[in-house]
Amino acid sequence: MGATQKPILYSFRRCPYAIRARLALHVSELVCELREIILRNKPAHMLEISPKGTVPVLQLPEGPVLEESLDIMLWALGQNDPERWLMPETGTPDQMHTLIDQCEFPFKNHLDHYKYANRFEGADPLEHRQKGVEFLAELDARLALSENLFGNRECLADHAIYPFVRQFANTDRQWFDAFPLPNLKAWLQGHTTSERFQAAFLKWPVWVDGDAVTHFPTNSDNAG
Numbered sequence: 001m002g003a004t005q006k007p008i009l010y011s012f013r014r015c016p017y018a019i020r021a022r023l024a025l026h027v028s029e030l031v032c033e034l035r036e037i038i039l040r041n042k043p044a045h046m047l048e049i050s051p052k053g054t055v056p057v058l059q060l061p062e063g064p065v066l067e068e069s070l071d072i073m074l075w076a077l078g079q080n081d082p083e084r085w086l087m088p089e090t091g092t093p094d095q096m097h098t099l100i101d102q103c104e105f106p107f108k109n110h111l112d113h114y115k116y117a118n119r120f121e122g123a124d125p126l127e128h129r130q131k132g133v134e135f136l137a138e139l140d141a142r143l144a145l146s147e148n149l150f151g152n153r154e155c156l157a158d159h160a161i162y163p164f165v166r167q168f169a170n171t172d173r174q175w176f177d178a179f180p181l182p183n184l185k186a187w188l189q190g191h192t193t194s195e196r197f198q199a200a201f202l203k204w205p206v207w208v209d210g211d212a213v214t215h216f217p218t219n220s221d222n223a224g
Helices: 016-028 044-049 069-079 093-115 125-143 156-171 173-178 182-192 195-200
Strands: 008-011 032-036 057-059 214-216
Touching: 008 016, 016 069, 016 156, 016 195, 016 214, 044 057, 069 156, 093 125, 093 156, 125 156, 125 182, 156 173, 156 182
Parallel strands: 008 032
Antiparallel strands: 008 057, 032 214
């Protein structure tokens, strides 16, 4: 890849990991070449640079490949962090990363066993839903004190976590809407109706080798 070329991002629109990577690229205003994929037909080049076959994958112009969404977020914000996502308004960066870790591991595990219970032998989706709600209740309590997770200003934690809360909520939307988490729901609604989320959730055409380049961040004229 030539030094003048832009990073290449392999992405899948609905994947929460890919969503949060796109959110960080959007706020950082770092333009990349977006390659939207379908998971059942992964491009050969993506598997060549990242054999594990999951999205997002970001190939940097100088050659390194970032295969984890948080690594992509931190790389992008390390280049340009105009809204100071890496420095929370309240608390410390370490506390922020600890909360992200709680989403990344125990909560995501319960989310998977709730949403995809048929993939896990013996999994009780309602038990895992209840375990997931325990984490959401902790977030709701934090959000009773401020508009976002670490103060009123948005930070990395908000954008690293809410795509997974969105996925949890959409697993059984009727049940979620009836469950008493008022602060969490307002926070989730605010983020998922924001201009940034809408820009990061455009419906792009599936990339095929030889297609014209789609840039991200982009405008709707470049999206399908």
